[in-house]
Amino acid sequence: xxxxxxETHEHDVIVxxxxxxxxxxxxxxxxxGVSVGLICKSLLGKAHTVMAEGGIxxxxxxxxxxxxxxxxxxxxxxGGKMLNNWxxxxxxxxxxxxxxxxxxRWGALFDRTQHGLISQRDFGGHRYARLAHxxxxxxxxxxxxLQYHGIHQGIDxxxxxxxxxxxxxxxxxxxxxxxWRKNGEMVVFKxxxxxxxxxxxxxxxxxxxxxxxxxxxGHSLALWxxxxxxxxxxxxxxxxxxxxxxxxxxxxVTEGVRGDGGTLKNNKGERFMFxxxxxxFKGETADNEAEADRWYEDKKNNRRTPDLxxxxxxxxxxxxxxxxxxxxxxxxxxLDICSRRxxxxxxxxxxxxxxxxxxxxxxxxxxxxxxxxxxQHYVMGGVRVDADTTQGTxxxxxxxxxxxxxxxxxxxxxxxxxxxxxxxxxxxxxxxxLYAKNFGGQLVADAGQVDAVVRECLEPLERAGGENPYAIxxxxxxTMHNLVGIIRKEAELKEAFKRIEALKERAKKVRVxxxxxxxxxxxxxxDLRSLLTVAECSALAxxxxxxxxxxxxxxxxxxxxxxxxxxxxxxxxxxxxxxxSREPLPEMPAELKxxxxxxx
Amino acid sequence: MPTFTMRxxxxxxxxxxFRDYRVDADDGMVVLDVIHRLQAxxxxxxxCRWNCKAGKCGSCSAEIDGKPRLMCMTRMDLFKxxxxxxxxxxxxxxxxxxxxTDVSYNYVKARQVPPLRxxxxxxxxxxxxxxxxxxxxxxxxxxxxxxxxxxxxxVIRDHEELKPAFAGPRFFIKAAGLDMHPLDTLDRTEFVRAxxxxxxxxxxxxxxxxxxxxxxxxxxxxxxxxERMVDNFDPVVWLLRKFRGGRQEPA
Numbered sequence: 001x002x003x004x005x006x007e008t009h010e011h012d013v014i015v016x017x018x019x020x021x022x023x024x025x026x027x028x029x030x031x032x033g034v035s036v037g038l039i040c041k042s043l044l045g046k047a048h049t050v051m052a053e054g055g056i057x058x059x060x061x062x063x064x065x066x067x068x069x070x071x072x073x074x075x076x077x078x079g080g081k082m083l084n085n086w087x088x089x090x091x092x093x094x095x096x097x098x099x100x101x102x103x104x105r106w107g108a109l110f111d112r113t114q115h116g117l118i119s120q121r122d123f124g125g126h127r128y129a130r131l132a133h134x135x136x137x138x139x140x141x142x143x144x145x146l147q148y149h150g151i152h153q154g155i156d157x158x159x160x161x162x163x164x165x166x167x168x169x170x171x172x173x174x175x176x177x178x179x180w181r182k183n184g185e186m187v188v189f190k191x192x193x194x195x196x197x198x199x200x201x202x203x204x205x206x207x208x209x210x211x212x213x214x215x216x217x218g219h220s221l222a223l224w225x226x227x228x229x230x231x232x233x234x235x236x237x238x239x240x241x242x243x244x245x246x247x248x249x250x251x252x253v254t255e256g257v258r259g260d261g262g263t264l265k266n267n268k269g270e271r272f273m274f275x276x277x278x279x280x281f282k283g284e285t286a287d288n289e290a291e292a293d294r295w296y297e298d299k300k301n302n303r304r305t306p307d308l309x310x311x312x313x314x315x316x317x318x319x320x321x322x323x324x325x326x327x328x329x330x331x332x333x334x335l336d337i338c339s340r341r342x343x344x345x346x347x348x349x350x351x352x353x354x355x356x357x358x359x360x361x362x363x364x365x366x367x368x369x370x371x372x373x374x375x376q377h378y379v380m381g382g383v384r385v386d387a388d389t390t391q392g393t394x395x396x397x398x399x400x401x402x403x404x405x406x407x408x409x410x411x412x413x414x415x416x417x418x419x420x421x422x423x424x425x426x427x428x429x430x431x432x433x434l435y436a437k438n439f440g441g442q443l444v445a446d447a448g449q450v451d452a453v454v455r456e457c458l459e460p461l462e463r464a465g466g467e468n469p470y471a472i473x474x475x476x477x478x479t480m481h482n483l484v485g486i487i488r489k490e491a492e493l494k495e496a497f498k499r500i501e502a503l504k505e506r507a508k509k510v511r512v513x514x515x516x517x518x519x520x521x522x523x524x525x526x527d528l529r530s531l532l533t534v535a536e537c538s539a540l541a542x543x544x545x546x547x548x549x550x551x552x553x554x555x556x557x558x559x560x561x562x563x564x565x566x567x568x569x570x571x572x573x574x575x576x577x578x579x580x581s582r583e584p585l586p587e588m589p590a591e592l593k594x595x596x597x598x599x600x
Numbered sequence: 601m602p603t604f605t606m607r608x609x610x611x612x613x614x615x616x617x618f619r620d621y622r623v624d625a626d627d628g629m630v631v632l633d634v635i636h637r638l639q640a641x642x643x644x645x646x647x648c649r650w651n652c653k654a655g656k657c658g659s660c661s662a663e664i665d666g667k668p669r670l671m672c673m674t675r676m677d678l679f680k681x682x683x684x685x686x687x688x689x690x691x692x693x694x695x696x697x698x699x700x701t702d703v704s705y706n707y708v709k710a711r712q713v714p715p716l717r718x719x720x721x722x723x724x725x726x727x728x729x730x731x732x733x734x735x736x737x738x739x740x741x742x743x744x745x746x747x748x749x750x751x752x753x754x755v756i757r758d759h760e761e762l763k764p765a766f767a768g769p770r771f772f773i774k775a776a777g778l779d780m781h782p783l784d785t786l787d788r789t790e791f792v793r794a795x796x797x798x799x800x801x802x803x804x805x806x807x808x809x810x811x812x813x814x815x816x817x818x819x820x821x822x823x824x825x826x827e828r829m830v831d832n833f834d835p836v837v838w839l840l841r842k843f844r845g846g847r848q849e850p851a
Contacts (some may be wrong), residue, residue, distance in 0.1 A: 014778045034608055042649070042651055042657075042659065043649075043659065043703070043707075044707065044744055046651045046652075046657045046658070046659050046745075047651075048651070048652075050651070050652060050656055050657045051652045051654060051656050051657070051745075082629075104727060105718055105727075106716065107715075107716040107781060108785075109734050109738050109741055109781065110734075111731065111734070112729055112731040112734055113730075114729060115728070116728030116729050116730050117726065117728060134738065134741070137656070137742070139656075140656060140741075140742075140744065141741055144741065144743075144745075148710070148713075148715060148774075149715070151711050152708060152711070152715050159707075176824075182696050182702070211650075211651040211652055211653065212650065212651065213651065232627075244628070244629060245624060245626075245628020245629070246626055246627060246629075247627075247628045247629040247630060247633045248628060248653075251653070251654050252654070352656070355655070356654060356655070358631070358657070359673055359675075360628070360673075360675070361628065467641075468644060469644065470639060470640035470641075470644060471640070474640070508622075512644055512645060513644070514644070514645025515645070517612065517647075517696070517697050518647040518696050518697040518698070518700050519645045519647065520639055520644070520645060520646060520647055520648065521639070521645045522645070524644075539817075546847070563692060583622030
């Protein structure tokens with residue numbers, strides 16, 4: 001065999017992605033005594049988890065002793081409009097408290113109750129104040145805790161390494177091929193098991209809270225390796241982001257603002273959310289301002305403020321207000337906490353929000369309302385996994401966090417993402433390690449597969465062609481923004497599909513100069529492949545689901561349809577084409593169904 | 601739309617030069633936006649790190665007109681239209697390419713800080729901490745690891761020979777944060793003295809000045825540690841302080 005032009009590493013388990021899920025998976029796999037490689041697209045500690053603000057949902061019962069996993073489970077399922085994988089939602093609600101306490105034992109300093117326990121805050125769709133938090137920088141504390149715990153667990157960390165393709169040995173995943181950003185050299189990982197923890201797909205949209213890393217890498221790696229994706233039509237447009245100045249459009253404004261007493265208002269000063277309470281949530285939502293305001297202090301005798309309806313409901317309401325001409329000067333609505341809470345309280349509870357508006361928009365949120373509007377934030381869809389083990393439909397492949405589908409159904413509740421990361425990150429690490437231990441075969445990396453990936457990766461540097469990768473990315477973002485946004489319809493989705501096909505053709509002619517060393521243009525060119533893949537998947541699934549539910553609203557099918565409520569849209573790559581099918585949801589057992597009959 | 605001349609370092613470990621680019625800046629843009637526009641239109645291969653674009657991840661550290669800052673939190677309206685704005689990589693670390701440097705030194709040092717050693721829980725299995733005790737350590741937990749404090753530290757910047765025995769301000773406050781953690785039982789004074797080399801710091805406060813999170817690195821982190829080190833170390837005193845809630849900030 002010729003000397004390979006790339007370095008090779010071997011591990012029992014490799015984890016791709018080093019946010020909350022990836023770090024937690026790597027820590028757990030290492031605890032099982034197997035050799036672990038953790039591959040980060042950026043430097044360690046910079047992953048998207050760092051941006052999470054409001055908190056981590058867990059029924060600790062520190063603030064409201066009435067809270068328990070059943071209530072959290074019920075809130076999660078209702079927030080997802082019952083399309084969630086019930087078993088994932090159950091495991092999540094049951095295990096989140098222990099995962100939060102574990103973070104505390106590893107050094108996380110959560111804000112405290114007056115009795116010295118972990119404090120919890122209100123958030124949309126959660127019946128009780130449930131989010132453990134550190135001001136409004138919970139994600140930073142979480143990733144730093146996992147990072148500094150992780151570096152002492154004997155994990156090999158590969159920073160600024162971009163995985164481009166998974167390797168297969170027959171029907172089984174056997175490793176991955178990537179490149180080092182710092183020098184552009186290719187690198188091969190041989191592994192018995194692979195955990196995907198790559199996050200989401202937000203960079204396919206123009207206005208998003210997601211960073212450059214969110215190009216759907218894990219979704220695409222899984223699809224290309226033959227695994228199923230589910231629920232790709234469900235994209236969360238979080239209702240509150242900065243809308244001005246233009247350069248910060250899409251910067252997240254935490255739901256914690258509303259959890260801590262902030263309210264949404266239109267340009268007439270009306271708290272418009274009272275006009276948008278859907279039938280499904282009427283029983284548990286206050287229909288007048290006095291009751292909504294009392295709810296913050298007395299949850300027993302009052303119903304929740306409609307400002308804290310699930311995110312899909314609030315995002316649609318804001319869009320309607322703006323469309324009706326009742327928006328703010330820069331095309332959003334007003335979010336007012338200054339008239340409702342003292343300045344000191346705001347600065348203590350929401351320090352990053354204060355800082356962010358002050359520095360980037362020149363707005364003092366203790367004195368003026370914020371202008372906010374919806375932006376792409378999260379994808380509910382992802383790799384179809386077994387709830388208990390997180391294993392995908394291809395052997396040796398596991399997935400946790402945003403890249404996995406099913407947990408959140410059609411809409412994720414705020415705070416359920418950070419808990420998802422650690423609950424299923426741990427499960428992924430555990431089961432990947434067990435799989436690796438039971439796997440008796442040889443570690444193999446098929447040279448033919450590796451060479452093909454290497455060739456494909458180097459093409460943009462070598463081919464003749466004139467397409468600029470940034471221009472293709474911008475055109476895709478425009479397409480998804482305009483045609484696969486908050487409100488969809490058939491003609492537009494078909495048009496989106498056509499445009500994505502055209503962009504795929506242009507991407508084949510993308511050309512970058514400047515060599516392989518930390519070449520941002522080359523990196524952008526390579527990311528286009530996964531970005532176009534997930535854009536296509538999302539548009540295809542959105543076209544298939546002919547109803548409106550959660551993060552998928554069809555203008556031409558505006559109602560929720562019970563028949564669709566029993567189906568997942570499943571995507572799989574066969575003979576070079578993405579196939580779409582409708583498959584039944586797992587059936588919830590009777591004792592859990594009973595939880596939904598208790599109260600409306 | 602105001603136009604600026606962006607004078608950007610282009611090059612690698614063996615050298616490079618400044619190149620001037622004329623770029624328009626929209627309302628409210630920050631330096632990172634302008635760099636992105638440059639990549640999309642004039643210099644596709646320009647190397648720069650970034651992630652969150654919200655001052656939370658600490659990836660886009662650079663020197664802007666010689667001042668160490670986050671590109672994502674530096675607004676273009678700080679400059680007059682027509683101005684030349686110079687952007688260079690942080691100076692202390694070896695250049696990989698353009699605005700990207702090799703910051704692996706920091707990851708080596710990170711592993712040397714002795715981790716949390718947890719005390720046993722309360723009899724009911726829970727851990728209790730009071731908010732006021734948590735607040736002091738939380739200040740250091742705000743660190744976004746942008747390494748600007750490491751960039752301006754004279755010891756790291758000017759004394760290659762001292763780097764093996766010196767950790768720098770980021771890791772002094774990491775150690776301070778752990779020492780102030782209400783559940784921690786380890787004393788890191790000896791680590792900070794012998795391995796992290798805190799004695800080499802002559803408290804010029806350059807680190808504090810550039811911290812985008814406004815952490816009082818020198819006053820609340822380094823000085824109390826130095827004081828504790830020069831006190832004849834007495835474990836009883838240390839324990840007392842730990843339970844009393846630590847020392848007051850120097851005036």
